[in-house]
Amino acid sequence: MYKKSKQFSRQRELVDMRGFTLLEIIIALAIFAVVMVLVSGGLSMVVRAEEQIHVREHRLAELQFAMLIIAHDMEQIVNRPVRDETGALENALIVNPNANKQLVFTRGGVINPGMLYQRSTLQRVAYGVTDKQLVRYNWAVLDRVENSQPTSRPILQGVTNFSVDRLNERGELIGQGGDANMLPVALVVHISLGAEGEIHRTFALPGVMSNVSL
Secondary structure: OHHHHHHHHHHHHHHHOOOOOHHHHHHHHHHHHHHHHHHHHHHHHHHHHHHHHHHHHHHHHHHHHHHHHHHHHHOOEOOOOEEOOOOOEEOOEEEOOOOOOOEEEEEOOOOOHHHOOOOOOOEEEEEEEEOOEEEEEEOOOOOOOOOOOOEEEEEEEOOOEEEEEEEOOOOOEOOOOOOOOOOOOEEEEEEEOHHHOEEEEEEEOOOOOOOOOO
16 A cells, blocks of 8 residues: 555656646747747837937928028028129029029128128028029129139938018018019028928018018
């Protein structure tokens, strides 16, 4: 009787020590694989979302910087005609949607501390679109000579169209037949960014009355 009891106990110990079967291991590995797929998929979504946020933040900073440059120029526009390379007189402000440089104007506010440099505090500036880039141009001199070339600087990528409207004191559009010798009350800048949409910004020119409806 004692011998049988001892043998039965030994058999139970062997059963307890036998470990996992192959089927149990396969099931455990399958569950582990499913969990890892779910976890890795979630991590991938988080990484992609973070990358998209960084891209959008960079794009927003680029847009804000470009609009800051444009605003700084617009706030300094002055009524100072210039002479081009041929000696012909150019108006202080030129809006030509069919030209390579759609917007050309004279602006002030160029810093010349202590008049250390032999140059004016005025500057001739232009804007135009080249290869889907909004480019800012500026000339070193106001009244140009034959070899005067502007310095160009792209300030915004992905631009499909750039246009400018002029407004009078009643907030109405000034057609092409308006007086080109007079500065408008305000300029409306339109920037198309393809699938991203459009930007429309109105800039009141210096000296504009505060009660003008824009």
